[in-house]
Amino acid sequence: MTTAFITGAGVRVGSAVARALGQxxxxxxxxxxxxxxxxxxxxxxxxALGRRVTVHTADLSRPEAVDALGAEVRAAHPALDVVVHNAGLYAAVPFGAITRAQYQTMVGVNLDAPFFLTQALLPSLRAGMSPLVVHLTDIAGERPVGGYAHYSVSKAGLIMLTRALAVELAPHVRVNAISPGTVAFPEDFDAAAREDTLRRIPLGREGRVEDVARAVLFLARDAPYVTGQVLAVDGGRSAQL
Ligand SMILES: NC(=O)c1ccc[n+]([C@@H]2O[C@H](COP(=O)([O-])OP(=O)(O)OC[C@H]3O[C@@H](n4cnc5c(N)ncnc54)[C@H](OP(=O)(O)O)[C@@H]3O)[C@@H](O)[C@H]2O)c1
Incomplete structure (x- = not known):
């Protein structure tokens, strides 16, 4: 049996990734x-389809909750084959107004939680078959958008964590990142901003959550010689100025 752990599996991208791996x-x-x-x-x-499923709750902005989650998942799953760090915070705050608490929460959820969860889950990953860690980063982790400094810094750190762990955990554990562009606009997204965004995407549409899920499946099943890479799933947006 192969087992996958997905954070933030209740909504949108995380839910689609969990569904694709379950299927x-x-x-x-x-x-x-x-x-x-x-x-x-x-x-x-x-x-109901015969899978073994465990459910875990934790606020990843709290270090003690991250540690407890890692211990709980490790105990429930002595072997893990795929770990997807999908949970993430996203918020625009002008640089001059970002409080220390906002910064720490952003970096705590987006970077520290994946860092320490993977550390806690290492014994389970080492027991897995061809194990893979996937970080959900963002094309804004390499090319910042104004107004999102703490978010961009957290995702840039996650990109470096991808490369650092790919080197350090080889040859058994592969570590890759998926960088979405715009996937599934929020319902209340401003119509003019939506048009402006779509104009910047060569493939001419927003991403679907399934586009990300399919990329995770590709890394899990069809990419045994790929590690330390950041795969943009952005309709080509990051390919042009
Ligand atoms: N959608 C995009 O266009 C896009 C673009 C670039 C990158 N990404 C990245 O892709 C990932 C998924 O994106 P999304 O749009 O599906 O995200 P989303 O709709 O904003 O959902 C955020 C997810 O993160 C979890 N989360 C947030 N704060 C948390 C906390 N303090 N503790 C535990 N879990 C927390 C949420 O869990 P609960 O709902 O259970 O609280 C939820 O599952 C994120 O890492 C995001 O940065 C997305």
Whole structure:
């Protein structure tokens, strides 16, 4: 049996990734914070298909909750084959107004949590078959957008963590990142801003959550010689000035 652990599995990208891995036959460890109800519904759906599914809740902005989550998942799954660090915070704040608390929460959820969760899960990863860690980064981790300094810094750190761990955890554990561009506009997204964004995407459409899920499946199943890489899933947006 192969098992995948996905953080932030209750909504949008994380839910699509969990669903794709469950459909591909993986047993699942699903994490949520506020979306625990939808993760439980997903768990029931895949248990009915014969998968073993565990559900874990934690606020990843709290270091002690990250440590507890790591210990809990490691105990429940002595072997892990795929770990997807999907949970993330996204917020625009002008640089001059970012408080220390806002900075620490952003970096805590987006960078520190993946860092220390992977550390806690190392024994399980080392026991997995061809194990893979995936970080959900952002094309803004390499080319910043004004107004998102603390977010961009957190994702840039996650890109370096991808490369650092790919080197340090080789040859058994592969570590890669997926950098979405714009995936699934929020419903309240301003119409003019939406048009402006779409004009910048060579493939002419926003990303679908399934586009990201398919990239995770590709890394998990079809890319055994790929590690330390950042795969942009952005319709070509980062390819042009
Ligand atoms: N969508 C895009 O266009 C896009 C673009 C670039 C990068 N990304 C990256 O792709 C990932 C998924 O994106 P998304 O749009 O699906 O995200 P989203 O809709 O904003 O959902 C955020 C996810 O992160 C979890 N989360 C947030 N704060 C948390 C906390 N304090 N503790 C635990 N979990 C927390 C949420 O869990 P709960 O709901 O359970 O609280 C939720 O599952 C993120 O890492 C994001 O930065 C997305």
């Amino acid at each position: 591909a036959g993986y047993d699942l460890a699903l994490h949520a914070n506020r979306s625990a109800e939808s993760v439980r519904a997903l768990a029931e759906e895949f248990e």
